[in-house]
Amino acid sequence: MADMGAFREAVTAWAAGGPGGPARELAARLPVRTAVLLEGPSDVAAVSALAAGRGRDLAAEGVCVLAMGGAMSVGRFAHLLGPPGLGLRLTGLCDERERSYYARGLERASAAQQGFFVCAADLEDELIRALGVTRVEELVRAEGDLRALQTFLRQPAQRGRPSQQQLRRFLGTKKGRKIHYGRVLVEALDPDRTPAPLDSLLTSL
Numbered sequence: 001m002a003d004m005g006a007f008r009e010a011v012t013a014w015a016a017g018g019p020g021g022p023a024r025e026l027a028a029r030l031p032v033r034t035a036v037l038l039e040g041p042s043d044v045a046a047v048s049a050l051a052a053g054r055g056r057d058l059a060a061e062g063v064c065v066l067a068m069g070g071a072m073s074v075g076r077f078a079h080l081l082g083p084p085g086l087g088l089r090l091t092g093l094c095d096e097r098e099r100s101y102y103a104r105g106l107e108r109a110s111a112a113q114q115g116f117f118v119c120a121a122d123l124e125d126e127l128i129r130a131l132g133v134t135r136v137e138e139l140v141r142a143e144g145d146l147r148a149l150q151t152f153l154r155q156p157a158q159r160g161r162p163s164q165q166q167l168r169r170f171l172g173t174k175k176g177r178k179i180h181y182g183r184v185l186v187e188a189l190d191p192d193r194t195p196a197p198l199d200s201l202l203t204s205l
Helices: 002-015 021-029 041-053 071-081 095-108 123-131 133-142 146-153 163-170 177-187 195-203
Strands: 034-038 063-067 089-095 116-119
Touching: 002 063, 002 071, 034 041, 034 071, 041 063, 041 123, 041 177, 041 195, 063 146, 071 089, 071 095, 089 095, 089 195, 095 116, 095 177, 116 123, 116 195, 123 133, 123 163, 123 177, 123 195, 133 146, 133 177, 146 163, 163 177
Parallel strands: 034 063, 034 089, 089 116
Antiparallel strands: none
């Protein structure tokens, strides 16, 4: 049976230059109504964790959450999935510094920009601020990464930097760590402390 994972893979292959037929066929069979465009897999992990925590099955609702492999790919994905392509509703998250990429890409695809929610720096920064440095450090310890964090903090480049920036940088120092903590940080949130961009995104779906 076709599933949303197969559609996600078909879209990714299509965006990389492959044929669009498989994605079109799967979109009709599932059916898919909305595509959530996110920069990377850590954002996907966070959105998926929040949805699960709120009892939502996005795939069953016809929502495909996918990583584009970078903000500069938004134009390509918007063209394939938005009005010129599959005609899906588009939404997602973007970082403030990359808002212009999204604006141009969505405009060229004749897609609405209102459905995209802006993080001040990035989603990790939003989550660290929502939880607080002390709580994030507790989670790092609970996940068995305290020694790695301590080693990282002894690096000369980290001296004098704000703790929040240090933690944000630490999450990106090892492959897979941002993805792992995308889920861990979201699952640790109090319901009323969900960062506004993330909460607004899920509420809009």
